[in-house]
Amino acid sequence: MTATRSPRYQRIKTYLLDGIRSRQFLPGHKLPPELELARTFGVSRMTVSKAIRDLTEDGVLLRFAGDGTYVAESKVEASLVDNGQDIAAEIVARGHAYNAEQLLLETVPADEDVAARFALQPGAPVCHLLLLHREDGLAVQLEEHYFNPQWAADFTEQDFTRVTPLAFIQRRCPLTGFEHAVWAVLPNLAEQYRLGIPSDEPCLLVIRLVWSHHRLVSFVRLLHPGSRYMLHARAGIG
Known part of the structure; x- marks a missing residue:
């Protein structure tokens, strides 16, 4: 039986969350641009954007138009x-x-x-x-x-x-x-x-x-x- 692979955006979310938990990405840290993440994971920018949008809605990330995405201060x-x-x-x-x-x-x-x-x-x-x-x-x-x-x-x-x-x-x-x-x-x-x-x-x-x-x-x-x-x-x- 073939295991079902998780959606691509979910793998990006997992990567970012693991980086935050391991303190690779500290609070206030600016994440790589979406285009760079898209190239790294071999996906479209839309897929990266969905992963970041989900984490922003969860309060994990902060997104600023024209600037970029940052790790939110933990509470x-x-x-x-x-x-x-x-x-x-x-x-x-x-x-x-x-x-x-x-x-x-x-x-x-x-x-x-x-x-x-x-x-x-x-x-x-x-x-x-x-x-x-x-x-x-x-x-x-x-x-x-x-x-x-x-x-x-x-x-x-x-x-x-x-x-x-x-x-x-x-x-x-x-x-x-x-x-x-x-x-x-x-x-x-x-x-x-x-x-x-x-x-x-x-x-x-x-x-x-x-x-x-x-x-x-x-x-x-x-x-x-x-x-x-x-x-x-x-x-x-x-």
Whole structure:
């Protein structure tokens, strides 16, 4: 039985995708002209154009009239529905390198807002963590995390470059609910510096509340550069 060969445009797509995954074509890299690719693969320019058009529609490539085609900046993709998500596991599952930098880990007196969220008196001790998550060396999330030490007194003794806060919490508490709210914001000077972005780059700010039954476990502020991060949600009907 003769194996069916894939369409010619699909072989070009596979070649380009393999080049991106192997980092032969880095983000921002300009691809060879369509005519050159057509000669290399022995196909028409129309066939090459279809392959590039498909990858452009998928957000993998960027096409500029009169200039050429470039590899798009990759984005971390996270779900607002899959509440058990772990950013480290997501990045590694896509075949990319994950690392984190722990910028701050301390016990602080709760201000009025944080105290009200945890149903504590203002000034009660809470754990405060500032963590920078990177994918392939590029900052994709700045996490500011407040945690009620009643759930785990050793929170401030952890190394969160080795275990993410969410993974730590899942091991200590029976988590029963998540709540998310999302805003588009401009970062302040400290956030711009830590994320390595210009002052005019908008960011996605996600506020996450993590619950165990009727008690709040953690209050998290997640800041993502808009050009490097995408949120999605999927839900069934009926």
